[in-house]
Amino acid sequence: MDPIKLTLRGSPRAIGIEHGRSLRNQIRDQISIYESMFQTTSKLSWPDVREVSKDFQPFLKKLVPHIYEEMEGIAEGAELDILDIVALNCRSEIALGKFSDGCTALCWRKSNNARVLSQNWDWTARVSKNLAMISIEQTGKPTIYMVTEAGIVGKIGFNSAGVGTCLNAIRAKPMISSKVPIHVALRLCLESTSVDNAVKTLEYLGGVASAQHILISDGTTALGLELSPVGNKYIAEDKDGIIGHTNHFIENRYVEEPPWLSGSPIRLKRVGELARELIADGVSGDAITPSILRDRIFSDTFNSPQAICCSEDPSRDISTRSSTLFNVVMNLEPENLGAEVIFGRPGSGLEGSVLRMPWIAS
Structure with a gap:
């Protein structure tokens, strides 16, 4: 079944x-799922999680008042408390690295200097x-097209100015609640007119x-933001115009980062190898299509279950x-702006049909 498509404006x-x-x-339902996850990983009940979210609340009000106002609207529309929505949007920070979501992201410069930005998003x-799939139209800002979790204000997608974002979770300390939560940072990137503006x-x-890690690109620039x-x-493109990233920092040594996903370095090496196999086969320019990336890179099951195309590990809770x-x-x-999305594991035979962003609102 296709996901909900939601057009928001005003x-x-x-x-x-x-x-x-x-x-x-x-x-x-998201709250119920995360309540179970917090209980398993951190021994926190949802009331405990809401209590922790109070630490973020005054800084969201101060730093991003328009996004905090949107969160208040989400709470009102869903008939929930504002702290429920703050907690959902700060779930990565509150978990303190206890959630083990993987992801493999890739940006590739085409021969005409445009970029293709892509990723598999791995989670429970x-x-x-x-x-x-949500589009957001705001006065004076680019229109956003993104795939996100219900209740979360920013995630993976692009905007009408040609700025796109991908996300890799990193498990590292410290966490400082007076700064911008990562899902809010993604939203700010998606409200930007360029990579430089977002940074x-x-x-x-x-x-x-x-x-x-946010992998961000526009029509002329791509950067890996190890935040x-x-x-x-900030990681620049290599000589082939490629940035690949998984779930560990490549250059950032400011944080305390214990090894936590053994498959992350393997996936990083693998995505580079597969991209260079395509280059060796003469794939460039307009031949760098969504279907070839899905077939030749994002369907890859090497080192399963911790593969680029990730499958569940039965040894974990x-x-x-x-x-x-x-x-x-x-x-x-700019002249061919858009995205293809498939839900499910690419190449599994069980994935959904190809969906496109933007879509025609019904």
């Missing part, structure tokens, strides 16, 4: 209310029914609350088993 409050009202059941299959916005606001509360490193829930490939050429 003021921050109006956008939030429609989000909350339209995805009310999914947001409540229980949230798959609560994913939504300047995050730096102006004082950086992010937890260690994470942390205590310092950032059911609440934290990850698998690939969707693949997205974004073409950031």
Whole structure:
């Protein structure tokens, strides 16, 4: 079954209310799922999680008042407390690295200097029914097209200015609640008009609350943003115009990062090898299509279950088993701007049909 497609427009409050009202059941189910995960990984009940989220609340109000107003609207539309929505949007920070979501991201410069930005997003299959394709139209800002979890204001996608974002979770300390949570940082990137504008916005606001990687690109520039509360490193494209990233920092040494996903370095090496196999086969320019990336890179099961196309590891607790829930490939050429999304594990034979962003609103 295809995910919900939701078109939101208007003021921050109006956008939030429609989000909350339209995805009310999914947001409540997300809370139930994360309550179980927090209980398993951190011994925190949902009331405990809401209490922790109070640490973030005043800084969200101060740093990103328009996004906080949208969160208030989501809470109102879903008939929930604002702390429920703050907690969902700060779940990566509150978990303190206890959630083990993987992901493999790749940006590739085409011969005409445009970029293709792509990723598999790996997470617990229980949230798959609560994913939504959302477009957001705001006065004076680019229109956003993204795939996100119900109740969360920013995630993976692109905007009408040709800026795209992918996400890799990183498990590292410290976490500083006075800074911008990663899902809010993703939203800020998706409100930006260029990579440079996005980086300047995050730096102006004082950086992010937890260690994470955002792979960001526009029509002329791509950067791997290895972000942390205590310092950032920015990774440029290699000689082939490629940036690959998984779930460990490549250059950022400002944080305390214990090894936690043994498959992450293997996936990073593998995505580079597969991309260079395509280059050796003469794949470049317009031949770098979503279908060839899905078939030749994102369907790869080498080192399964911790593969680029991730499958559940039965040795892990059911609440934290990850698998690939969707693949997205974004073409950031200004004259051919758009993305293809498939839900499920690419190449498995069980994945859904190809969906496109933007889509025609019904």
